[in-house]
Amino acid sequence: MATLKIKNLEKKFNQTEVLKGINLEINDGDFLVLLGPSGCGKSTLLNTIAGLENSDNGEIIIDSQKVNDMEPSERDIAFVFQSYALYPAMNVEENIVFGLKQRKISKDKINESLNRIVELLKITELLKRKPAQLSGGQRQRVAMGRALVRDPKIFLFDEPLSNLDAKLRIEMRREIKKLHKNFKTTMVYVTHDQTEAMSLGTKIAIMNNGKIEQFDTPNNIYNKPNSIFVADFVGSPSMNFISGYIKKDENVISFFPDNEKQKSINLNSIKTKVNNSDEILLGIRPEHIFLKKEHAVRVTKDHNFAEIEVHPELHEYIGHEQIVTFNYYGQEILGKFSSSINIEIDKKMTLFVDLNSVSLFDKETKRRI
């Protein structure tokens, strides 16, 4: 049972500000994912929560207790490191119980916890082996065991899957998800992999340049990105941004892409408030673009879609789907379709855009409108 609250946390390395006023609050049992590009400060934030690095300003509160001045070992946290950080000279069993031994827990209790973890992670046959004799996946398992055995208030994960191959990564991701489902412990997880973030998190904090860009549920992060940065960072391929301006006549709101005076997209259904001649970016996810009208009619709510004329330029086949690059009045748009559909390159065609799912961004502030 643990809540985590971070208030206005700041940190500097020499002159560089790495954390510029972080505010976060998660409830007991939440799975918070810190997502962002490398160098955004997410690992530093995690290390400050753990107490491995000091903050310059602000508060970290675990279960209504301020922990800023506490040693890492006093914060009742467990940490799973990117490199697993197993103690090379100790075998698996010694690795797992090391933390318990430091805390002067009785032998019987230690054995009990050890057995519980060994059964849970199915690592009985590894107990007497040294870390060097383990495969990547096994090391990962042992590292988790070392964290789980202590039964801490909060689990902290620092890109724990990034050293595994693709297949194993998906397997371990599911195991972590299962662990969280079974234990309901509060977890904070750092990654730069958006798929990991989406699949694991109950809350995601997207970080950029030492600040939190958006702190929300995975669903909102994906469908209602707060800023161009978030929209661009999440999703693969990332969201299309069409640069243009708004024209408001009487009751009609139209969007004109740059370099085009005639054909516009009708945005009447958009709930947000826009003004005449606003410079905006229209954000469309590649999967919200359809090739056939029937398809658009069937899928979009209230038949709220727009027709746009484009020129297909490039075609990338990636197995179960294909990514096609279109030219839309000089701007690039990427669409994602099932690979069974045949598209003729260099032949003008019409696409259908689901207008329920588009996002509008202010060109200047780069924020969502």
Place this chain on the structure above:
Amino acid sequence: MLNKINFSRIFLFLILGLFVFYYITPLYVMIVTSLKSMNEIREGNLFSLPSTINFDAWKIAWGGRGEGTSDTFLKPYFFNSLKITIPALIISTLLGAINGYALTKWKFKGANLIFLLFLFGTFIPYQAILLPMARTLGFLGISNSPIGLILVHSVYGLGFTTLFFRNYYVSISDEIVNAAKVDGAGFFKIFFTILLPISLPILVVTIIFQFTQIWNDFLFGVTFSFGEHAPIQVALNNMVLTSASVKYYNVDMAAAIMAALPTLVIYILAGNYFIKGLTAGSVKG
């Protein structure tokens, strides 16, 4: 193609053979001379094998002739050297290891500057510290004693041992230390239970290096000690230089080999580790 390879191989081995010969000849001369009697040395050839193997010279070099006070022999000085080398070796290695650990895994403000000073210390020539060290030892009242030489060698070696261990530990992941901190281990607990057990390669390098340095030292020995407290290299020098009338080449050679033997043994026992350890720290450092 085959012929070409064979030719270059033969050439290579010829050159190597030449170098082997070049390096081994002095040792050969030392050994055969030490086993000859003085008569045989005077009459015979420098390179000829001894007619009979005769260990008298070795016995004299080690235990003397029993001629009273003017007689110099190595036995007491050999133990002097052991008394100096072993403690100085342990102190400088252990402190160097802790320094290297603190400088890499418990970074503090100015850690880099301090490391730079240690590094700078390795460039200080022996001669430069003779006078200040003599004053210091005098002030502490430990000049001309094994303790004084232990201090000198420990301090002088610290720069090197710190450098070795620092470069080794810098290549070991910080995350291991962080994990131990989260697990609740302290500074020394982490050092002794987690880092020291994986430091064998660099320990061997440091031990060989320091042992050789301290055992072979002449300048500190001759400056800071005399008489019965002198280390073996000083005694060897006295022995070879003070034999007034007759030069006993066989005894000199036996004594020289004896003085060099411990380092040779260490190299043979740990040489393999030495090569491995030298490169181990440099891979990522």
